[in-house]
Amino acid sequence: VASFTHPHEPYYALQKFWDIYDDEDVPMPATPLAPERERSPHTARMLAHHALLDESITPERVRAARHAYLANVSYVDHQIGALLEALDETGQADNTVLVITADHGDMLGEHGLWFKKHFFDDCVRVPLIVVAPEHPRANHIEANVSLVDLVPTFAELAGLDLESVQAEPLSGRSLLSVAAEATADTRAVFSEITSEGVPSPMLMVKRGTFKLLTGGGVPDQLFDLAADPHERNDRVGDPALATIRDALQEAAAAHWDVAWLEDDIRRSQRRRRIVNAAHDFGVSPDWDCLPGDPTRASLLRRPGDYNAWAWRGTPDE
Numbered sequence: 464v465a466s467f468t469h470p471h472e473p474y475y476a477l478q479k480f481w482d483i484y485d486d487e488d489v490p491m492p493a494t495p496l497a498p499e500r501e502r503s504p505h506t507a508r509m510l511a512h513h514a515l516l517d518e519s520i521t522p523e524r525v526r527a528a529r530h531a532y533l534a535n536v537s538y539v540d541h542q543i544g545a546l547l548e549a550l551d552e553t554g555q556a557d558n559t560v561l562v563i564t565a566d567h568g569d570m571l572g573e574h575g576l577w578f579k580k581h582f583f584d585d586c587v588r589v590p591l592i593v594v595a596p597e598h599p600r601a602n603h604i605e606a607n608v609s610l611v612d613l614v615p616t617f618a619e620l621a622g623l624d625l626e627s628v629q630a631e632p633l634s635g636r637s638l639l640s641v642a643a644e645a646t647a648d649t650r651a652v653f654s655e656i657t658s659e660g661v662p663s664p665m666l667m668v669k670r671g672t673f674k675l676l677t678g679g680g681v682p683d684q685l686f687d688l689a690a691d692p693h694e695r696n697d698r699v700g701d702p703a704l705a706t707i708r709d710a711l712q713e714a715a716a717a718h719w720d721v722a723w724l725e726d727d728i729r730r731s732q733r734r735r736r737i738v739n740a741a742h743d744f745g746v747s748p749d750w751d752c753l754p755g756d757p758t759r760a761s762l763l764r765r766p767g768d769y770n771a772w773a774w775r776g777t778p779d780e
Contacts, residue, residue: 465542465546467538467539467542468773469535469538469539469773470532470535470536470538470539470569471535471569471773472569472577472578473770474527474528474529474531474532474535475531475770476530476531476534476535476538477534477538477774480534480535480537480538480541481530481531481534483533483534483537484530484533484534484537486526486527486530489526489529489530489533490529491522491525491526491529491572492525492529492571492572492573492574492575493573493693494573494574494693494694494695495574495575496510496574496575497574497575503681503682503684503697504681504682505581505661505665505676505679505681505684506574506575506576506581508660508661508681509576509580509581509660510575510576512580512659512660513576513577513578513580515575515576515577525572528571528572528577529571529572532569532571543563547561556596557596558596559596560593560594560595560596560617560620561592561593561594561595562591562592562593562594562613562616562617563590563591563592564589564590564591564592564610564613565589565590566589566610567579567586567587567589568584568585568586568587568588568589569585569586570583570585570586571585573585573693574694580656580658580660580661582654582656582665582667582674582676583694584688584692584694587654587667589610591608591610591638593616593638595620597620598639602642604638604641604642606641606650607650607651607652607669607670607671608638608641608652609634609635609652609653609654611633611634611635612635612636612637612638612641613635614633614635615633615635615636615637615638616635616637616638616639618637619637619639619640620639634653649670649671650670651668651669651670651711651714651718652668652669652670653666653667653668653669653715653718653719654666654667655667655719655724656679657724657728661679661680662679662680663678663679663680663721663725664678664679664719664721664724664725664728665677665678665679665681666678666679666715666719666721668711668714668715668718670710670711670714672687672688672689673685673686673687673688673704673707673711674686674688674694675699675708675711675712675715677712677715678715678721682699683699683708683712684697684699685697685698685699685701685704685707685708685711686698687704
């Protein structure tokens with residue numbers, strides 16, 4: 464696995480990648496911060512959670528942050544190129560499946576938001592590129608897919624009978640079979656936010672071009688991405704979409720036992736609080752990577768030196 468921290472906040476970039484772009488060519492957010500009375504409760508909550516109503520977030524700083532993000536996309540592109548060259552030089556290119564993906568996107572100023580913890584497409588859409596020597600045909604899949612599809616995909620590529628070895632049924636399906644299907648996209652995909660910033664699990668269901676946001680202690684929202692790709696118009700109360708809304712709400716109810724999920728999260732929090740309290744006595748554990756630790760180059764357990772760590776092994780030419 465080759466893992467790259469950037470593109471990610473903080474929005475810094477190596478000079479040689481920054482210089483690829485001109486400031487005036489960097490696009491600004493398509494959807495500005497809405498007036499306070501028009502903001503959805505979760506958007507308002509995330510603005511407060513991330514302290515994003517600070518007047519110091521000027522248009523110039525927004526452009527600079529987006530400039531750096533683009534530069535870091537080019538940095539990753541450069542690193543992937545180096546990886547491909549290494550595969551060619553070692554004779555492994557025809558014996559390697561390459562998968563390029565990410566765990567989340569970034570709002571980058573859209574709707575006045577930054578970072579993640581929202582279900583706007585800017586957050587939940589990520590790159591997913593699969594290059595397999597035995598499957599050379601190029602294909603752009605329009606169907607909704609999910610990161611939970613990766614394990615079934617890896618298993619099929621490796622010729623592994625997943626059902627014979629898996630400990631429990633998996634939610635995903637192989638993308639090789641998805642690519643071969645010519646049927647309409649009727650599958651629902653799911654996502655959840657159960658971290659800090661929400662008082663209870665917040666959930667997303669997307670089927671076709673319709674996306675439902677539900678839970679989290681706020682009213683549901685419904686977006687039609689075909690008609691509204693920037694997700695500016697909440698259609699949850701639109702009678703014309705009542706059938707679609709109800710179907711997505713039913714899909715959410717079938718997929719999650721919300722009461723159990725929230726109770727499980729609370730139990731986990733209580734366990735961690737006990738461990739944290741125990742660390743107040745005796746010698747506190749040192750969570751930093753230690754000399755001789757084989758994971759030292761791969762992990763960062765402290766807030767300082769973030770960028771020096773992120774650029775490790777990459778000279779600033």
